[in-house]
Each structure stands twice: as C-alpha cells, then as structure tokens.
Amino acid sequence: MSVQTGKAFFIPNGTRANVASAIKTSPTILIILGATGDLTWRKLIPAVYNLYLDNWLSDDFEIIAVSRNSMSEREFKKHLREGVDKHSRRGKAKTREWNSFVKYIVYQRGEFDSAPLYSKIESLINKAEKKWNCIATRIFYMAVPPNSFEKIALKMGASKLVKNKLKTRLVVEKPFGHNLESARRLNGILHSIFDESQIYRIDHYLGKETVQNILALRFANGLFEPTWNRNYIDNVQITVSEQLGVENRGNYYETAGALRDMIQNHLLQLLCLITMEPPVSFEADEIRNRKVDVLNAIRKIRPDEVHQFAVRGQYGKGWIKGKKVVGYRQEPDVAKTSVKETFAAVKLFIDNWRWQGVPFYLRTGKRLNDTLSVITIQFRPVPHQSFPAEATVNWQPNKLILNIQPHMGIRIRFQAKRPGLKMVLHPVDMQFNYDESYTSGTPEAYETLLLDVMEGDSTLFMRSDQVEAAWKVLMPIIQAWEENPSVNFPNYESGLQGPEDAEALIAKDGHNWIV
Numbered sequence: 462m463s464v465q466t467g468k469a470f471f472i473p474n475g476t477r478a479n480v481a482s483a484i485k486t487s488p489t490i491l492i493i494l495g496a497t498g499d500l501t502w503r504k505l506i507p508a509v510y511n512l513y514l515d516n517w518l519s520d521d522f523e524i525i526a527v528s529r530n531s532m533s534e535r536e537f538k539k540h541l542r543e544g545v546d547k548h549s550r551r552g553k554a555k556t557r558e559w560n561s562f563v564k565y566i567v568y569q570r571g572e573f574d575s576a577p578l579y580s581k582i583e584s585l586i587n588k589a590e591k592k593w594n595c596i597a598t599r600i601f602y603m604a605v606p607p608n609s610f611e612k613i614a615l616k617m618g619a620s621k622l623v624k625n626k627l628k629t630r631l632v633v634e635k636p637f638g639h640n641l642e643s644a645r646r647l648n649g650i651l652h653s654i655f656d657e658s659q660i661y662r663i664d665h666y667l668g669k670e671t672v673q674n675i676l677a678l679r680f681a682n683g684l685f686e687p688t689w690n691r692n693y694i695d696n697v698q699i700t701v702s703e704q705l706g707v708e709n710r711g712n713y714y715e716t717a718g719a720l721r722d723m724i725q726n727h728l729l730q731l732l733c734l735i736t737m738e739p740p741v742s743f744e745a746d747e748i749r750n751r752k753v754d755v756l757n758a759i760r761k762i763r764p765d766e767v768h769q770f771a772v773r774g775q776y777g778k779g780w781i782k783g784k785k786v787v788g789y790r791q792e793p794d795v796a797k798t799s800v801k802e803t804f805a806a807v808k809l810f811i812d813n814w815r816w817q818g819v820p821f822y823l824r825t826g827k828r829l830n831d832t833l834s835v836i837t838i839q840f841r842p843v844p845h846q847s848f849p850a851e852a853t854v855n856w857q858p859n860k861l862i863l864n865i866q867p868h869m870g871i872r873i874r875f876q877a878k879r880p881g882l883k884m885v886l887h888p889v890d891m892q893f894n895y896d897e898s899y900t901s902g903t904p905e906a907y908e909t910l911l912l913d914v915m916e917g918d919s920t921l922f923m924r925s926d927q928v929e930a931a932w933k934v935l936m937p938i939i940q941a942w943e944e945n946p947s948v949n950f951p952n953y954e955s956g957l958q959g960p961e962d963a964e965a966l967i968a969k970d971g972h973n974w975i976v
C-alpha cells in the first residue's frame with residue numbers, strides 16, 4: 462500500500478490465549494483411501510499427528526491407510542514421517558512421540574475397484590472394535606483423485622461397510638464435480654448410499670482460523686452490523702494470490718483452472734461468510750442455510766455479458782523470489798497450447814436488500830507477485846467533507862482489512878489528525894495480529910476439520926445444495942470460456958500482478974485493487 466500508516470493495537474481482553482483443554486473424541490477409526498497421495502502426506506497425517514499430540518484423540522483410535530501403491534509398511538511409515546517433518550506446524554517429529562503415534566496406523570494395500578479390499582477393511586474395523594469392545598465412529602476419507610469418488614462410493618455401497626448409518630461418515634475432498642451436472646450426479650450417487658448428514662464435503666478454507674474469525678467478528682460484536690450493508694459499504698474485494706505455480710499438478714489443473722479450483726469453492730465461501738445474514742443459532746444447518754441464501758441471491762450473469770464480469774489469465778515465464786520460472790504451458794503434464802486459466806477475476810452482485818448495488822470483486826491466480834489471502838471491505842466516503850481541502854490531501858474512506866494468510870489479523874483504516882499545529886488528516890491503522898496477541902500454536906485447517914468430522918459437527922462443511930448453488934453461479938462463465946478459448950494466453954508474466962484486464966475490470970467502476 463502506498464500510504465504511510467500509524468498503528469494502534471487491539472489487545473484481546475483476558476489475553477494470552479487460553480486454549481480449552483481437550484475433550485477426547487470417542488473411539489474412532491479413520492480409513493484414508495489414497496494413503497500414499499500428496500494430500501495424506503502433506504496435510505492429513507500431519508493434522509492427525511498434531512491432534513494426537515494435543516491429546517484430542519481417543520486411546521481407542523486407528524488409522525487404516527489404504528493405497529494401491531506397492532510400498533512396504535515400513536517404507537510407507539517412513540514416508541509419512543518425512544511428510545510430518547516437512548509439513549507439520551510443529552516442525553520435525555520427535556522420535557519417541559512419533560513412535561508412539563505410528564502404532565495407531567495400519568497399512569492396507571488394495572485396488573479400489575476390487576470387492577475383497579472392502580471386505581478386508583471391514584475385517585480390520587471389526588478386529589479393532591472387538592479389541593475395544595464398542596462400535597467406533599468410522600470415517601472414510603476419500604483422499605483420491607476426483608474421478609475415483611463415484612467408483613469408490615459405489616463399491617462401498619455394495620459392501621457391508623455402510624450399514625451402520627449412525628456411525629459411518631464419508632469425507633469428500635474438492636473438487637466436488639466438474640460442473641453443475643456432474644456435481645448433481647455425484648450428489649445423487651452419494652445420496653443413494655449415505656444420508657446427507659453422513660457426508661462431509663471439505664473446503665479447507667473454512668477450517669482456517671481467520672476464516673472462522675469472520676463469523677466471530679460479525680456476529681460476536683455489535684459494532685459492525687449497523688454499517689454492514691449497502692448504505693455504508695462501497696465495494697468488497699477478495700484476493701487469494703499465490704506465488705506457487707501448478708507444481709506437479711498439471712494433470713489435474715488442465716481439467717480445472719482457477720475458476721473451478723479456487724473461485725467455485727474457497728472464494729465463494731469467503732463471500733458467503735462476509736455477506737450472510739446473522740444466523741439465529743450456530744447449528745450447522747442454520748449457518749449453512751444462511752450461506753446458501755447468499756449463493757442463491759447472486760445475480761445470474763448472462764452469456765453475452767460474461768466479458769463484462771469475468772477476466773481470465775495464464776502465466777508466462779518470469780521471476781519468482783529471484784528465481785527464473787517457466788510459463789504454465791511449459792509445466793509438466795500441461796499441453797503446449799493449453800488455454801486453461803491460471804488467473805480469474807469476477808465481479809458479482811447480490812440481489813437482496815442488504816447488498817443491492819454493491820460490487821463484490823473476487824480474484825485469484827498462480828505465479829503472482831505475492832502469496833496472500835485478503836478480504837477488503839471498502840466503506841463509502843463520509844457524506845459531507847467539512848475539513849478544508851489542505852487537510853484532506855491524503856484522505857481515504859474507511860477500510861476493514863481481513864488478512865487470512867500468511868499474517869493472520871484484522872486492520873481498520875481510519876483518518877486521524879497528524880500531530881502538528883495544522884489540521885492535517887492522515888490514514889492510520891488499528892490492528893489485531895494473531896501472532897502478537899496469542900502465543901499458543903494455531904491449528905491447521907485440516908486439524909480443525911478432521912476433529913469436526915470425528916465429533917460429527919458439519920457446520921464447516923459444504924452441504925449438497927451449497928455445492929450446486931456455487932456451480933450455478935459460475936456456469937455461465939465456464940460455458941462462455943469453454944466456447945471461446947482465449948487467444949492471447951499467456952497474458953501475464955510470472956511474478957507480476959496478473960493480467961491488465963483484471964485492472965480494467967475494476968477500474969471501469971472507478972475502483973482499484975487495494976492490495
């Protein structure tokens with residue numbers, strides 16, 4: 462940002478975090494399908510390991526790790542430890558702690574389309590339950606490529622594994638479907654086997670501390686609600702920018718693109734939390750009803766106006782953190798003539814009383830100049846400017862800036878008088894930083910979400926109608942982009958701010974991207 466700012470700190474009342482002492486989960490068996498994949502390695506095992514270290518897990522706990530891979534059990538566990546060393550928020554695992562944790566893991570090789578695999582899983586579950594003398598919560602986690610979801614669900618449906626509806630839960634990773642039609646189809650298949658209450662569709666953004674804090678900010682404080690509407694808010698911007706490229710995910714990304722990969726889920730969920738009506742209670746369905754109301758109220762974009770509301774981009778070569786990087790089309794498993802977007806920006810309106818006429822700008826991209834996720838609420842200017850012109854040279858309307866990552870915190874920008882003999886106004890920030898205010902470690906999103914599944918709390922998970930409503934919002938853009946592939950890709954250089962068209966999208970409304 463260009464302005465110089467002063468700083469004031471909010472000190473949380475009662476301060477230096479008191480983490481509630483853990484109440485252990487009931488006996489649980491976590492069956493990870495796709496146990497040698499990247500998600501298990503980077504996210505799931507480090508998360509479960511931290512839940513274990515923080516004492517959340519029952520002593521009667523087991524992970525049945527299922528994979529097609531031919532690794533030995535020993536190699537597999539070594540591989541998992543490397544993942545924890547590299548990706549756990551606590552850093553490297555301590556040998557004694559790791560050795561006591563790894564005893565909870567059973568490795569099971571097998572092909573997902575073979576019925577005997579499912580009988581084998583059943584016998585492992587029975588064995589553990591017999592030892593514990595109880596019926597455990599059984600959580601099936603689909604950490605597999607999306608094209609395997611249906612196949613695995615059908616196999617599970619044909620086995621005895623899904624008989625106990627009260628104790629069986631299914632976790633499905635994103636992307637949930639490839640478009641509205643396939644999402645409906647997948648919902649149909651899952652509903653033929655599971656009740657909706659058994660299905661946990663993950664959007665890991667909802668597990669992030671700062672994302673959950675949006676609810677606290679809005680609904681635990683009386684200060685914001687009176688201004689949280691079209692009368693006071695001029696526009697809202699949601700930016701999720703990454704320096705990373707597609708890495709080794711070219712195969713997946715070629716079928717997805719930024720719109721499907723990020724906007725359909727993470728950014729629309731952020732939008733829902735910012736704009737939903739106050740819930741009557743924190744019951745899962747109450748929160749999810751309020752969110753789906755927002756998605757249903759988003760103005761439909763007509764096919765002929767897509768270019769006015771959406772912008773796409775693809776990165777070319779460039780520089781990131783002083784290192785030369787290749788363009789998207791040169792990445793592994795990416796077509797040399799690919800027209801897949803690695804950047805997307807959209808402008809949306811919400812047709813209801815609270816938000817009529819307020820533009821919401823959502824933007825995300827890979828290989829950009831910074832890695833950050835920020836929501837900016839830009840307030841309207843004051844109705845009458847009473848200060849003399851020379852006092853207001855640096856004058857800016859108020860902003861509320863929610864930093865989701867990497868530095869979690871909240872800032873309010875307001876005008877103050879600069880010290881001196883003259884009245885000169887200057888923008889300053891009041892800010893709350895998690896790092897400065899709380900000393901306890903912040904759980905990773907997957908820790909929160911996995912614990913929620915174990916406890917049967919689906920508040921932070923996507924319901925079937927939410928997923929479909931989110932697809933509905935984007936289908937006109939998806940269709941228009943597929944019918945008219947871009948002819949000017951790559952149109953932004955790695956390490957810069959994205960395509961010029963994204964600046965134009967917002968500039969034509971008289972605004973600019975704030976971060």
Ligand code: BG6
Nearest residue numbers: 635665703705722723727834866
């Ligand atoms: C995933 C996307 O859902 O979110 C990735 O598939 C993206 O492409 C990632 O990099 C970003 O998540 P985070 O938590 O790093 O912001």
